[in-house]
Amino acid sequence: xxKKLKDKLGVVKEAISSTIDRKAANASVEEExxxxxxxxxxxxxxxxxxxxxxxxxxxxxxxEGPLWDLEMxxxxxxxxxxxxxxxxxxxxxxxxxxxxxxxxxTSDIVETALRNALIGVMxxxxxxxxxxxxxxxxxxxxxxxxxxxxxKTTTIAKIASRLKAAGYxxxxxxxxxxxxxxxxxxxxxxxxxxxxxxxxxHGGDPAAxxxxxxxxxxxxxxxxxxxxTAGRMHTNVNLMDQLEKICRVTPPDxxxxxxxxxxxxxxxxxxxxxxxxxxVGGSILTKVDMDSKGGAAISIAHITGxxxxxxxxxxxxxxxxxxxxxxxxxQLFE
Ligand SMILES: Nc1nc2c(ncn2[C@@H]2O[C@H](COP(=O)(O)OP(=O)(O)OP(=O)(O)O)[C@@H](O)[C@H]2O)c(=O)[nH]1
Ligand SMILES: [Mg+2]
Numbered sequence: 001x002x003k004k005l006k007d008k009l010g011v012v013k014e015a016i017s018s019t020i021d022r023k024a025a026n027a028s029v030e031e032e033x034x035x036x037x038x039x040x041x042x043x044x045x046x047x048x049x050x051x052x053x054x055x056x057x058x059x060x061x062x063x064e065g066p067l068w069d070l071e072m073x074x075x076x077x078x079x080x081x082x083x084x085x086x087x088x089x090x091x092x093x094x095x096x097x098x099x100x101x102x103x104x105x106t107s108d109i110v111e112t113a114l115r116n117a118l119i120g121v122m123x124x125x126x127x128x129x130x131x132x133x134x135x136x137x138x139x140x141x142x143x144x145x146x147x148x149x150x151x152k153t154t155t156i157a158k159i160a161s162r163l164k165a166a167g168y169x170x171x172x173x174x175x176x177x178x179x180x181x182x183x184x185x186x187x188x189x190x191x192x193x194x195x196x197x198x199x200x201x202h203g204g205d206p207a208a209x210x211x212x213x214x215x216x217x218x219x220x221x222x223x224x225x226x227x228x229t230a231g232r233m234h235t236n237v238n239l240m241d242q243l244e245k246i247c248r249v250t251p252p253d254x255x256x257x258x259x260x261x262x263x264x265x266x267x268x269x270x271x272x273x274x275x276x277x278x279x280v281g282g283s284i285l286t287k288v289d290m291d292s293k294g295g296a297a298i299s300i301a302h303i304t305g306x307x308x309x310x311x312x313x314x315x316x317x318x319x320x321x322x323x324x325x326x327x328x329x330x331q332l333f334e
Contacts, residue, residue, distance in 0.1 A: 005294040006332050008073035009114065016066040016095070016110045023062055060096050067092060070114075078295030080268040083121060083302040090117035115329050121298055122325040126307045129282070133168070133224060136253055139217035141225045143175075143210065143250075145243060145274050146258040148231030151286035151312055153182070155258050156226045157189035159310075161317040164193055168223040173213030174199040175206040175246065178230035178239075186228055193317075196222070206230065206242065207249040214250050227252070234273030247278045254281040256309065259300060261285050261292035271303045280304045286312030289319070294332060297323075 067088050074084040094113040133140050142159075144152045153176070160170045172190050174197055176182035183199045190197035198213035210227045217225045229246065232239035247255065257280040259267045274280060283300050288311045297308050308323040 005073065005077035008077065009070075009332055012066055012070040012073055013110050013114065015069055016063065019062050019066055020058065020110070023058070058095050060092065063092060063095055074295065074298075077293040078264040078267070078299065080265065080295075080299040080303065083268075083299050086302065087117045087121060087298075090120055111333060115333065118298060118329045118332070119325045122301045122308060122323075122328065124301060124305055124307060126325070127282070128322075129309050130166070132254065133163070138221070138223045139171070139214060139225050140223065140254070141210075141214055141217075141227065141250060141252040142254045142256055143227040143229060143247060143252040143278070144256050144258055145229055145278060145280070146231060147233055147270055150231065150258050150260045150263070151284075152231065152258045153186055153189070153228055154315065155256075155284055155286060155310075155312055155320075156186070156228050157193060158312070158317050158320040160189070160195050160226055161193045162320065163224055164195060169221075170195040171213050171217045171220075171222045171225045172197045173210045173225060173227040175209050175227045176230040177202055177204045177206050177209065182228075182230065196220075207246045210246055210250045234270040240273070240277050243274075244277050255279065256281065257283045257300070257304065259283065259285060259296065260287040260290075261294075261296050261311075262287050262290050263296050264293065265295075265299075267296040268299045268303055271300045275304045280306055282306050282309040284308070284310045284312065285323070289313045297328060 070091065071084050071088050074087060075081065079087070091113045094116060095109070144156055146152050156172060160172060163170050170193075172186060172195055174183045174186045176186070177200055180202065183202065187197055187199065196216070198209060198216055200209045200212075206229060210225075213225050213227060216222070227246075227250075229243060230239070232243065234240065255278050257271060257274050259271065263270075271280070271283070283304060283306065285297050285300065285308055297311075301308050308325075311321050311323055313319045313321060
């Protein structure tokens with residue numbers, strides 16, 4: 001996974017490490033104490049002693065070149081510019097002025113700084129959806145948003161199947177009254193999983209479908225309402241207004257933004273627009289099994305300020321995993 005970003009991070013890590021090591025080598029020669037000259041101690045031994053005893057202090061100039069390379073690597077891997085800059089500042093903040101014991105493994109220090117920066121971006125306001133559902137007042141209403149074809153309907157089916165297996169009663173609202181065949185697609189999933197589907201006529205008002213689903217769930221004491229919505233471009237004002245209306249009529253407990261790992265840099269703009277219209281509480285990144293560069297998760301988490309909750313890794317219900325920032329970053333470094 002994410003081979004390109006992984007390769008580039010490896011190169012950048014080496015570049016920063018060797019810059020630090022070069023500085024360390026210079027420092028040990030420059031700082032050679034004069035009194036040592038009297039003693040006939042070999043250069044190697046002397047350098048070794050100095051390296052053990054001294055600490056190296058890094059400054060910004062040492063890191064300028066390698067950090068530029070890091071920024072380029074992130075941008076080329078679909079990490080958005082402000083996000084890449086945030087990561088660079090974080091790495092810089094961690095490395096500049098570091099009193100590095102020269103004997104410590106430079107490569108470890110660099111990798112730790114990079115890892116911390118990436119995990120920092122992706123772990124913001126992290127929460128667990130299972131805990132959220134367990135603790136919320138029932139029925140819990142979750143509305144799924146995103147552009148066309150990102151995997152909203154499939155993701156709802158995966159979550160419904162998962163929740164049912166955990167013992168929850170689930171109602172699905174077929175809020176995509178717009179695309180031909182959308183309700184039939186959701187209906188097939190609902191039948192297969194064995195959960196209730198609330199639907200209206202094609203072309204009906206999606207806000208009314210979601211409202212009805214929640215009323216049904218309240219009356220029947222169901223635990224969770226998962227509301228599908230039609231895919232829409234973030235630039236389509238009418239459809240974005242409609243989304244705002246759905247959430248105004250039925251204020252959800254959580255809005256989940258669904259986008260695909262292969263979306264690349266486009267994900268940034270649409271995450272921003274969707275979040276502006278209906279504030280996103282968490283995101284799900286699908287199609288991670290397809291060839292992606294790895295940057296979309298980092299960007300979406302940064303733009304929304306909310307965590308990635310799950311990753312979709314295929315078309316089957318079980319191709320779904322909880323997002324773990326540490327694991328994700330491991331994929332970039334392993
Ligand atoms: N490989 C892969 N395919 C996926 C994944 N999630 C969804 N898909 C596929 O992506 C396609 C679109 O999925 P849908 O769930 O219909 O997407 P949607 O967002 O509901 O689409 P619209 O309703 O048209 O906006 C389908 O062929 C899914 O099987 C995933 O994690 N991996
Ligand atoms: Mg759909």
